[in-house]
Amino acid sequence: MSQDTLDDAYANAAYIPGADAFPLRWAETAAxxxxxxxxxxxxxxNIPYGPSARQRFDLFLPEGTAKGLLVFVHGGYWLRFDKSYWSGFAAGAVQAGWAVAMPSYDLCPDVSIADITQQIAHMIPVAADMVAGPIVLVGHSAGGHLVARMCVPGVLPETVAERVVRVMPISPVADLRPLLRTSMNDAFKLDLAAAEAESxxxxxxxxxxxxxxWVGAEERPVFLEQAAALAEAWGCPxxxxxxxxHFDVVDGMAEVGSxxxxxLLPDL
Incomplete structure (x- = not known):
């Protein structure tokens, strides 16, 4: 498959009516x-978890004692967005009694995808020290990749990993090898070994x-394939x-009865 063909395969906005309006809507709702x-x-x-300006997270608290901590990691192909667009998607879990942490992180090409993985692995323990109880991880798109990486032994500290009970990668990029042949790799700078090490x-x-x-039925075929590949490899639903x-599949996070x-939170 050529670079142009793969670029098109991983292009979401071009195939979503009114795509340009979504980020503005997210940002307004979040504010x-x-x-x-x-x-x-x-x-x-803006709680710091690392040295750079983008290594900050917001923590939203429910009424009373939190049932636990939900961490939501945003997407944007590791290239764009920050936590300020996504706050509104904490609403459902907060109403259900959960504390919700939402981080920003440094972006490619300033850092590598492996660096971003490590940043999220450093952020979660900081938030975990602030909220007792079980931990649930949710991520959308590139964020789906990042929360999936947190499931792999040795990524999170053992005392934190033991508290993680449920993880939902939403429309994740789970196999990074196809990205080697996209124009985005000019920013990612992945080689085969790096892609495999982050898949x-x-x-x-x-x-x-x-x-x-979790994945939307109307997503680009490659995202359905990526989701299916992760589920098959991990033996999960x-x-x-x-x-x-791809842009509205995450809407359920904002609705307590979704x-x-x-x-995600049936019995916790």
Whole structure:
């Protein structure tokens, strides 16, 4: 498959009507959510977890004692976005009684994908020290890759890894090898060894973590293939969400009664 063909295969916005409006909508909803949570004294913003300016996370707290910690890791092909776009997607879990941490991280080409993996692995213990109880990890697209990487033994500190009970990679990129032949690799600078070393679909997850892969039925075929590959490799369920594309597949995180949250937090 040629570079142009692969670039098209991994292009989401070109195949989503009104794609340009989604980031603005996310950002507006996120700002309103942060303002409301801050006014209620239920938000701690820009908590540092590393030395760079982007290594910060926001923590949103429920009423009363949190049932545990949910970490949501955003996507954007490791190239774009930050936590400020995604705050609104904490709403469902917060209403369900969970504390939600949302990190930013450094982006390619300033750092490598492996560096970003390590940043998220450093962030989760900082948030875990602030909230007791079980830990649930959720990530969208590149964030789906990152939370899947957290399932691999040796990535998180053992005391933190033992608390991780459920992980949901949403529309993840689980096998990075195809990206070697895309124009995005000009920023990723992956070679085959690096791509393999960052591909959860080529790895074995830690025992005791319930993993559910989630993907939209209307996504680009490669994302359906990526989701299926991770689910097959890890022997876990893959939920194909009817009518959802790459940009709205994550909407269920904002709705306390959604199918997504019912699957993610059914008995916790």
């Amino acid at each position: 309103a959510f942060r303002e409301g949570m801050s006014e209620a004294g239920a938000a701690e913003l 959860p679909a080529l790895m074995v997850p830690r025992e005791g973590i319930a993993v559910v892969v 893959c939920v194909i969400d009817p009518g959802k594309h 199918r997504m949250l019912a699957r």
